[in-house]
Amino acid sequence: MSVETGTDPTVVNGETTTAASATAPTPSSVTMTKALNQALRDSLADDDTVLIFGEDVGRLGGVFRVTEGLRAEFGSNRVWDSPLAESGIIGTAIGMAMNGMRPVVEMQFDAYAYPAFEQIVSHVAKMRNRTKGRVSLPITIRIPYAGDIGGVEHHSDSSEAYWTSTPGLTVVTPSNPADAYSLLRESIASDDPVVFMEPKSRYWMKETLSLPVSMAPMNRAQVVREGTDVTLLAYGPTVRTALDSAEAGADHGLSIEVIDLRTLSPFDDETVSASVRKTSRAAIIHEAAQFGGYGAEVAARLTERNFTYLSAPILRVTGFDVPYPSPKLEEFYLPTVERVLDALESWDWEL
Amino acid sequence: MSVETGTDPTVVNGETTTAASATAPTPSSVTMTKALNQALRDSLADDDTVLIFGEDVGRLGGVFRVTEGLRAEFGSNRVWDSPLAESGIIGTAIGMAMNGMRPVVEMQFDAYAYPAFEQIVSHVAKMRNRTKGRVSLPITIRIPYAGDIGGVEHHSDSSEAYWTSTPGLTVVTPSNPADAYSLLRESIASDDPVVFMEPKSRYWMKETLSLPVSMAPMNRAQVVREGTDVTLLAYGPTVRTALDSAEAGADHGLSIEVIDLRTLSPFDDETVSASVRKTSRAAIIHEAAQFGGYGAEVAARLTERNFTYLSAPILRVTGFDVPYPSPKLEEFYLPTVERVLDALESWDWEL
Amino acid sequence: MTIDVPTTGRSLPQLQPISFIGADGRLTDTPTEGLRIPSDATLTGLYRQMVLVRRFEAQVTHLTRQGRLATYPSAAGQEAAEVGATTALAPNDWLFPTYRDSAALLTRGVPVAEILAAFRGDWHCGFDPHEYHTSPAATPLATQTLHATGFAMAAKLKGEDAATLTFLGDGASSEGDTHEAFNFASVWQTPTVFVLQNNQYAISTPLREQTNATMLADRAAGYGMPGLRVDGNDVAAVFAAVSAALARGRNGDGPTLIECLTYRMESHTNSDDPTKYRDTEEVEHWKQFDPIDRLEKYLRQTGALDDAGVEEIAEAAETLAASVRDAMNTEAEIDPRELFAHVYATPRTALAEQQQVLEAELAAAGHA
Amino acid sequence: MTIDVPTTGRSLPQLQPISFIGADGRLTDTPTEGLRIPSDATLTGLYRQMVLVRRFEAQVTHLTRQGRLATYPSAAGQEAAEVGATTALAPNDWLFPTYRDSAALLTRGVPVAEILAAFRGDWHCGFDPHEYHTSPAATPLATQTLHATGFAMAAKLKGEDAATLTFLGDGASSEGDTHEAFNFASVWQTPTVFVLQNNQYAISTPLREQTNATMLADRAAGYGMPGLRVDGNDVAAVFAAVSAALARGRNGDGPTLIECLTYRMESHTNSDDPTKYRDTEEVEHWKQFDPIDRLEKYLRQTGALDDAGVEEIAEAAETLAASVRDAMNTEAEIDPRELFAHVYATPRTALAEQQQVLEAELAAAGHA
Ligand SMILES: Cc1ncc(C[n+]2csc(CCOP(=O)(O)OP(=O)(O)O)c2C)c(N)n1
Ligand SMILES: Cc1ncc(C[n+]2csc(CCOP(=O)(O)OP(=O)(O)O)c2C)c(N)n1
Ligand SMILES: [Mg+2]
Ligand SMILES: [Mg+2]
Helix, strand or coil, X not given: CCCCCCCCEEEECCEEXXXXXXXXXXXEEEEHHHHHHHHHHHHHHHCCCEEEEECCCCCCCCCXXXXXXXXXXXXXXXXXXXXXXXXXXXXXXXXXXXXCCEEEEECCCHHHHHHHHHXXXXXXXXXXXXXXXXXXXXXXXXXXXXCCCCCCCCCCCCCHHHHHCCCCCEEECCCCHHHHHHHHHHHHHCCCCEEEEEEHHHCCXXXXXXXXXXXXXXXXXXXXXXXXXEEXXXXXXXXXXXXXXXXXXXXXXXXXXEEECCEEECCCHHHHHHHHHHHCCEEEEEEEECCCCHHHHHHHXXXXXXXXXXXXXXXXXXXXXXXXXXXXXXXXXXXXXXXXXXHHHHCCCCC | XXXXXXXXXXXXXXXXXXXXXXXXXXXXXXXXXXXXXXXXXXXXXXXXXXXXXXXXXXXXXXXXXXXXXXHHHHCCCCEEECCCCHHHHHHHHHHHHHCCCEEEEECCXXXXXXXXXXXXXXXXXXXXXXXXXXXXXXXXXXXXXXXXCCCCCCCCCCCHHHHHCCCCCEEECCCCHXXXXXXXXXXXXXXXXXXXXXXXXXXXXXXXXXXXXXXXXCCCCEEEXXXXXXXXXXXXXXXXXXXXXXXXXXXCCCCEEEEECCEEECCCHHHHHHHHHHHCCEEEEEEEECCCCHHHHHHHHHHHHHXXXXXXXXXXXXXXXXXXXXXXXXXXXXXCHHHHHHHHHHCCCCC | CXXXXXXXXXXXXXXXXXXXXXXXXXXXXXXCCCCCCXXXXXXXXXXXXXXXXXXXXXXXHHHHXXXXXXXXXXXXXXXXXXXXXXXXXXXXXXXXXXXXXXXXXXXXCCCHHHHHCCCCCCCCCCCCHHHHCECCCECCCCHHHHHHHHHHHHHHHHCCCCCEEEEEECCHHHCHHHHHXXXXXXXXXXXXXXXXXXXXXXXXXXXXXXXXXXXXXXXXXXXXXXXXXXXXXXXXXXXXXHHHHHHHHHCCCCCEEEEEECCCCCCCCCCCCHHHCXXXXXXXXXHCCCHHHHHHHHHXXXXXXXXXXXXHHXXXXXXXXXXXXXXXXXXXXXXXXXXXXXXXXXXXXXXXXXXXXXXXXXXXXXXX | CCCCCCCCCCCCCCCCCECCECCCCCECCCCCCCCCCCCXXXXXXXXXXXXXXXXXXXXXXXXXXXXXXXXXXXXXCCHHHHHHHHHCCCCCCEEECECCCHHHHHHCCCCHHHHHHHHCCCCCCCCCHHHHCECCCECCCCHHHHHHHHHHHHHHHHCCCCCEEEEEECCHHHCHHHHHHHHHHHHXXXXXXXXXXXXXXXXXXXXXXXXXXXXXXXXXXXXXXXXXXXXXXXXXXXXXXXXXXXXXXXXXXXXXXXXEECCCCCCCCCCCCHHHCCCHXXXXXXXXXXXXXXXXXXXXXXXXXXXXXXHHHHHHHHHHHHHHHHHHHCCCCCCCCHHHHCCCCCCCHHHHHHHHHHHHHHHHCCCC
C-alpha cells in the first residue's frame, strides 16, 4: 500500500512524518481513524460545548471506531447514542447549536445522510443567512464516504456534489492522518457548519506523526508533489491514485504535479490556478460519477479563470455515470492509475 | 412579457403557434399550467395505470392549479390528496410503480422535495439497476422550481443539480406550453423515472396552440434562435432571459444562437456541440447558484468535447453562491439580460 | 420474557377535549386532568392579547389583499392556542414557531415591523432570535420540532431552568420529522412542549385524509409521553395545559404533546381559495366556538371585564393596527450587498468577487 | 366541538405478549386476542423451516467469517418471527424484507445463490422480485415500509386479492419513514402488515435508548390501526397473528402493526463486536426462550414429532448447508459491461461512450 504525503513531509521508511510541534510527544504510527479520534478527544477536552452524538457513536465507538473510548472518557452527557434517525440527529444538533453547543454528529455512511437532507440543506446551510448572522450553527457533520472497501449497496456513495452545490456549507475532506487531525479540529472550532467527509478506504492508512499537529489552514489546497507538465487534482481517497499516477507517469517521462484539494468548498482558486498556469494541463480525479460531479465545477472554474493558459481541456477522471456498483464490480468502476494515464494520453500533446 | 418560441414555431402577433396535428381542434391561447393540466388529463384518459396523488392535488387542484378538475373528472381513485409527507409520497409511489402503476406525484415546491431525498436518490434512481432491469419505476415527479415569483424563503429554490448529479434519474424541464404538454406526456409514458421540473415563473406564459401537440423528443435540445457569434444555453425560466439577451445583443451587432436544453439529463451533446463548434463561444444561464450548479457540467463537457473549437471559455451566468434571497432582493440575485451581456463582453473578442 | 422499558402512565387521552370555559361562556363540567382554571387577572390579560392579535391578523390580511405583502398566513380563529400557549412561556424559555404563528411572535414581544419583514419580502427572518428567545418561524413543515427538542436537550445538559415550546399543525404531524422529534424528546426526556394546532386543514386537505386516528394526541402514548387533547378555542384550557406541561419539563419529567382543537377561519394564505374544499356552513359552524366571544362573556359574568375594559382593549387594538399600517408605510432599507454578508462566518474570496460583479452592475444601473 | 374522525377500537395492546407455546414448550395461559393456535401440521412445517433457516444462517455466518462473503447480518434467534410471518403469506402477497431477512427470502423460495449474490458482492439484488413476489432486501432503514404500503395501495385500487408484509427493526422504527408508512397505510386502509422485529438492539443501541414507550406496538393507536405485541420467539403466535392481520387486510380492514419480541443472538454483522455493548449473560438469558427448542418440545408432546422426524429435518438442514457451500463454490459470472446495462430503460449515448472507455481498458488489461 502506498502512502500519501502531508504538507512539508519527510518520508521515512515509506511512512510520512510531519514536523512535530514543540511540546508534542515522540512521533508514532497513527492511522487516520486514530487521528480523527484524537481530534475529537482534544476538542472535547478543550471546549465544554463540544458534544458528540449519533448512531452507535457511544458504547461501540462508531462502526469505524472513530469515537472509540470517548463515551467512557467524557461521560454520556458529552458522547452518547441517539435514536436511529438521521433527520432527528441533524435537527436536534441545530437546536443544540442554537443553544450554544458545538455538536459533532456522525452519519453512519453517506447514503444515510440523505434522510437528513432537508435539515442540512434548508436549515444547517441557511440559518446564518436567514438571521443576518445572528444565529450561527457551529455543527460538524462527519460523513464516512466513498468506496473501495467492498461495501454492499448504499455503503460507498460519494455524496460531495450534493453538499458542495449548497451555498452555506463548508465541505472538507482529508486524505491523510495529519490533515484528518488538523482539519477536524479546525472544523469543530469553525463558526460555520462543516460537512466533514472521511474517506473510508483511507481510515486505516498510517503515518508517523505526533499529535496534536497543525497543518495548513482548511481553506488551502496543498501541492503534495511538484511537477511541470500536468496538474492532477484530487481529494480524499483519490489523492493516493493521483500520487501513484504521478509516479507511474514519471516512468513515461511526465512530470506531474499533484494537488490535494483538502477543502472542496470553498475552492482554493489561488493555489490551483497557479499550478495550472504553470503546467497548462490538468485533470481532476474523483470516485463519484462524472455527470454533475464535483469535477465539473473544478473543470469549469479552472477553464474560466485560466483559459488562455490551457494547452488542453481539463479532464475528469471519475467513476462512470452509474450507481455505485457491488463489490465485485468496484474495480471496473473506480478511477485507476491506468484510467488516469489513458486520459492524459488522450490529449494532443503536440498542441 | 416576451414569449419564447417552441420548435418549428410560427410567430403570430407576438404569440407562438405550433403546427397542429391533423385531428387537433382550433388553436387557442394556452398557458403552461393549462398545457400541463391537459397533459395529465390525456395521460389519465389514455392509460388506466396513471395515478396522481400528492399534497393538495385533489380538491384544490394543486397550489398552482396544475391538477385542477382532474379529481372531479377521474375520481378519487385516480387523483387524490395524500397525507402531508413527501418521503411518504415518493415511497408509496415506488410501491405502486412496482405493482404496475405509473404514479405522477407533485412536490409542492422544490425545497419540499428534500424530505423525499433518500427515497428519490437511494430507490427511485437505483431500483432498476439494483434489479438488473427486472423492476422499473415509471414514476414522474413533478417539481415546480426556480424563483422570480416573489416567493418567501424555500419557495424559489432551483434544485436541478441535486437530481442531475444522481445517475438513474432523467431530468426534464420545459420552457413553454407546447413543450410542457409534449414533454410531460413523454415523461409519464417513459419507463424511466423522470424528475419533471416546472419553472414557476413561466406557469402563466401563454402560447397559441392546439393540444395535443407533439414536439421534439425529450432527449433533444432545441435551437430556438439561430445565430453565428455566440451560443446561449438555457432551460426552463432562463430561456426567456437568453432570448431577450439575443435580442439585445443584436442591437450591439452580436448574432446570438439560443438553445433550450429541455432535458438536463441526458444532455444532448450532439445538438449543443454542433452549435458551439459553429459559434466558438458559449454561455450557460441558470438561476441556481453557480458553484457546483448544473452549468458546471455544461461548461466542463462542452470544453472537453470542443476545446479546439473554442475561442473563449464557456461562461456561466447564474445566481450568486448564496441562498436564494427574499423577494425584494431577487432582482439582484437573478441572472438578467445585463448580466448576460456583461459576461459576453468580458471575453477577449480579439482572440 | 421481560424487556426493560418504562410501563408507567400508559394510557390514551380522554376523548372529550379538556375545557374550562364552554362556547357559551360558562364553566364546563369536562374533566380537566387535574388542571386548574387560571385567575381572572390572567384571563383578562389573555383576553386582551387575543383581541390584539385578532386585530393584527385582520390588519395584515387586509394589507396583503392590497398586495402590500408577498404572502400572509393568518391565524384568525386560532387566537386561544396562539396566545394561551405563548403566554405560558417564561422569558427564558424558547419558542419555535411556524409561518402561521405571527400572533405568537407578537405575544412574545417581537416588534410588528420585524414580524412582517419576512412577509413583505425584506429578509427571511426580521428579528434577532436571541433577543426574543424565539426561533425564526419555520416554513419547512415539522422541521422546527427537532430544533425545539435539541435546544431543550442543550438546556438540560447545561442545567438551565428553561423549556421549549414548538407549534405544529395537523398537516405537519404527518411528516417524519414530527415522529423523530417526539421520539428524541421522550427518550432524552427534554423539557419540550409540542403544541399541535389541529385547525382541521392542511391547506385543502381535511383532517380525515391526514390521519385515521381518533385524535392526534393519541400519538403520545407510542412515545411514552403524556398527551392531552384540549379545546383549542378555550384559552383557559390551553394556558393551563401548556403551563403544566412547561412545569413538568422544567421539573425534569420530559416532553408533553398537547393537541389544541381549533379551526382556521381564513384561507390558508391570501393566494388560497378555500371555496374549493370547504363549505361556508362549516366556517359558520365554527364561529359559535369563537375563543374571544366566550371569554368576554365569561369575564363579564365574573365581573373582571366591563364595557369600559372592553372599550379600552379595543382602542389598544386600533393603536396596534395603526402601528401595523405605519410599519408598512416605512420602506425597509434593502442593501443588495447584504446578499453576501451573512452566508458564512469565514469570508470567502470567491464570494467577494461575486459581490464585485453585483456592485459593478449596480453602479452601471445608477444604484447607490 | 365535534370533529369527524374514527373513534372505534381505540385501545393500547395488552401488556403481556401474545403467546401460545411458552419457553418450556407448554401451552401458556396468556390471552391471545381471539387468535387460535395453528394445527400440528402447520406447526411441524414451521418447525422444519426454522431448523432449515437456522442451519442456513450458521453456514453463511461461518463462510462470512472465512472471508467468503462481503458481509452478513444473521437472524439467528429470530427464526420464529422470520419464518412465522413469511409462511403466513399467500403466494400472491408481496414481501418487503430488509438486509436481516435472508431467512424470510429462503422461506419465500428464493434460491440460495440468489439470496447470497448481494452479500458476496456479485450484484445488489440477485433475484427477480416479480418471480418471488418479494422486493429487494432494503438496506436504507424503514424505506421499504413505504414501498409495502404503496404496493398494497395499488393492489387495493386494482381490486387484487393481495396483501403486503414488511419487516422492520426496533431501530428502524425511529426513522421518519416508519411513521409516514403507518400513517399512509392507515389513512388509505391498505392491506399491509408491519412486522416489527424488536430484537432489542439497533447495532449497539439498546431498546431503552431507542424508545421511551412501554412497547413499540403502542405506536399503532396513534394511527387508528390495530397493534399487537407477540412473543416473537413463539412461531405459533407469530403465524397466527400475521395470518389474521393479512386476512384483515385482504378483507379491506386496513393495516396492522405486529411487534415481535425477540433477540438477535449473533453480532449485528460479521464486522461487529457485541462485547462492546452487551454481556454474554444477556445472550445466555435469551437462550432459554429459543424458538426452535420450545416448538420441538411441544410437538414431541403432541406426538406430531418424534426422533425420526427430527432426524429427517436435521438431514434436510445439512443438505441445505451443503447447497450453500456449493453455491459459494460456484463463482458467479461477473460481466463488467453490465455496469451500464440496467441504469436506464432508454439507452444513453454518453453512457455508451463510457462503456467504450471501460471496454478499451479491459482489452488493454487482457480481459475477455
Ligand atoms: C416540508 C413541507 N412540505 C410542504 C410544504 C407546503 N405547505 C405549507 S403549509 C402546508 C399545510 C400545512 O398544514 P398544517 O400543518 O395543518 O398547518 P396550517 O397551515 O393548517 O397551520 C403545506 C403543505 C411545506 N411548507 N413544507
Ligand atoms: C437510513 C439508515 N441509517 C443507518 C443505517 C445503518 N444501519 C444498518 S443496520 C442499523 C441498525 C438497525 O437496527 P434495527 O432496525 O433494530 O434492525 P436489526 O439490525 O436489529 O435487525 C443501522 C444503524 C441504515 N442502513 N440506514
Ligand atoms: Mg392545519
Ligand atoms: Mg434491532
